[in-house]
Amino acid sequence: MSNPVTAAVLFAAPILVAVLFWLLGWRERRVAGDAAAPSFVERNGRLVATYLFVAVAFWALFMIVWPLLYMVDYSFHRKLPPSRRGGPDDVYTLENYWYFVYGSTRVFTSYNWVHINAFWQTIAVSVVVTVANFALCYPLAYYMAQVARPGRLRVLLLLLIVPYWVNEILRAFAFMVLFGTGGTINKILLALGLISAPIDFIGQNVALYAGLTYAYLLLMVFPLYNAIESLDHNQIEAARDLGAPWWHIHLFVVMPFAKPGIASGCTLVFMLSAGALAAPLVLGGPKTLWFTPIVYDRFYQAFNWQQGSAYAIILLLTCVVFVMLMMRLFKVSLSEITR
Amino acid sequence: MSADVELDRVTIRFGHFTAVKTASLKIAGGEFFSLLGPSGCGKTTLLRTISGFLHPSEGSVRIGGEDMRRIEPNKRPTALIFQNLALFPLMTVAENIGYGLRVRGVGRAERKRRAEELLGLVALPDQGHKLVSELSGGQKQRVAIARALAVEPKVLLLDEPLSALDLKLRQHMRTELRAIQKRVGITFIYITHDQGEALTMSDRIAVMNHGVIEQVGTGREIYAHPRTPFVAAFVGENNGLPGQIAKVDAASAAIDTPFGTLVGRRGEGAAPGRAGTIFIRPESLRIAAAGETPSLEAELVTTAYEGSATHLFLRADDGRTITMTASNRDLAAVPAPGARIALVHDAAEAIVLATDAERPPA
Helix, strand or coil, X not given: XXXXXXXXXXXXXXXXXXXXXXXXXXXXXXXXXXXXXXCHHHHHCHHXXXXXXXXXXXXXXXHHHHHHHHHHHHHCCCCCCHHHCCCCCCCCCCHHHHHHHHCCCCCCCCCCHHHHHHHHXXXXXXHHHHHHHHHHHHHHHHHHXXXXXXXXXXXXXXXXXXHHHXXXXXXXXXXXXXXXXXXXXXXXXXXXXXXCCCCCCCCCCHHHHHHXXXXXXXXXXXXXXXXXXXXXXXXXXXHHHCCCCHHHHHHHHHHHHXXXXXXXXXXXXXXXXXXXXXXXXXXXXXXXXXXXXXXXXXXXXXXXXXXXXXXXXXXXXXXXXXXXXXXXHCCCCHHHHCC | CCCCEEEEEEEEEECCEEEEEEEEEEECCCCXXXXXXXXXXXXXXXXXHHHCCCCCCEEEEEECCEECCCCCHHHCCEEEECCXXXXXXXXXXXXXXXXXXXXXXXXXXXXXXXXXXXXXXCCCCCCCCCEHHHXXXXXXXXXXXXXXXXXXXXXXXXXXXXXCCCHHHHHXXXXXXXXXXXXXXXXXXXXXXXXXXHHHHCCEEEEEECCEEEEEECHHHHHHCXXXXXXXXXXXXXXXXXXXXXXXXXXXXXXXXXXXXEEEEECCCCCCCCXXXXXXXXXXXXXXXXXXXXXXXXEEEEEEECCCEEEEEEECCCCCEEEEEEECCCCCCCCCCCCEEEEEECCCCCEEEECCCCCCCC
């Protein structure tokens, strides 16, 4: 790293976080007072406990916390040739963030509309994709959880899961084949005489939205399925018996009950859509502006890792804040989602 | 306000399994009617058919004279109280009670007023703001009743709602339910496998077995005049002694059993030469006085003291257990276990039923 102090902080921070959490857990056990309960080590044996602790700690620190901290650190630095790193020019700066807003690190007269538009468009389309995904998955999940017989359920699950054995990028290409101007859908529509000229699904972003919706279908279906499955079927019948029409039952009995599942499904789909890279690259039209390819270009076309980091962090923070706001709006707590 | 419910030769099949066979019933408006039977006898199936969640394979259901064919549960004048109550856990007590009204477009203030009124009716005043999870079992029970009554059903259907309560509360709720029914005056159809519940609460009872309604009558009729061996054995305690019917006259029948020839009232299908069973209630047995001809003899195994009465469990010579219940006022001394005891039965309280007969139509 650039200077020894930063490096020390970066190394120490994850360890400090881990120790802090351990202390919190220890305190909670003290306060809860269940002294007779066997400790983690006692329950699992010294060897297994050590392995688990080391494995989880390694995974969490080296795969998640550390890279993220590095990115945060990077984002506040200038891009400098190696010879000048650690020198007097290598100071903390907001330059990379200014670049996102103004398209320049020095001149703040005009805004960087291309990137800002792409950014908000990505967020907006991700919201649309999430809503579409929910609209698609809710009936399916409800059918699987409350209506389907076990045999039918197994077939459905298989039909849902098997396509995901295919690589994500290959699936995106498959959508291109489907939606291309000479693709299957256009051929069918032309053959049926419904259209006279092929529709440019890719240029209109239809292929992209469809591809994104399909890509994270399972991440919506399963949380919904889990939540709805735990609803006592008698409650649905009770509502019906009390005179409720079907939509009322869904809106006021099933959905409030499934709210944690809905929240976790929507969060996953929204986060992953906003961060999707393969689908926009493959299915995006020539005019499509998606934010993730821009971030990618910052890293690998402009070779400006510092700026790329800043862009990635802007996307990440915005998504987190947005999800938090939504959760506050719909009165869902974080602990409910992770249940 | 109330409506009569009529089942006309209702048969319900699931695939090859027939859950209810040609059941016909006429339940009068305002009646407290129980369907009594062991689990799996088809009583819940019948209830779900009345409420509209199941449709009869054959026959028809009429409520207030109107054929219910193709009328969905949400359009029927019935309300069902589920065995597990199925209260909405995320709603308050008042919201639960007001749900049916909310569906009907009743305003918030009116819903609140109705909820308070109904909570008063089920003796839970000022509990409307609580969550369902904050209530005890008996309170949840009352909320479920209030929720069902809120939509002003003509018929209230109850699917063993008391089975989850402890004994004391169950007994209390029996009286309570009966009182609520009297107050609102609507038809109650109550499902239970507990004959004590059925006997204490109901105006009339239908006893079901294997999808067939075996007998319909008041509690007294069913207890004193069972028409089938199943009813005799299922409703109340009974000692059934099988044998062959020897001779019958207008009112009584004699049956040859391994214990000798015993005499009882002439029951359904009793005719000389047929296989039959004499059913003798434990309370109509007593210890023979000196010099009296005993009906049967058995060895005392154990006794159970129950305050007002003592139960004597005896083993007959063929290994059969015979139960006798004696009021403690009449029982001078309890014999010691192992003693051989001579018993007499009251022929007017015993009944001889044919067991090889076709099931008589209910």
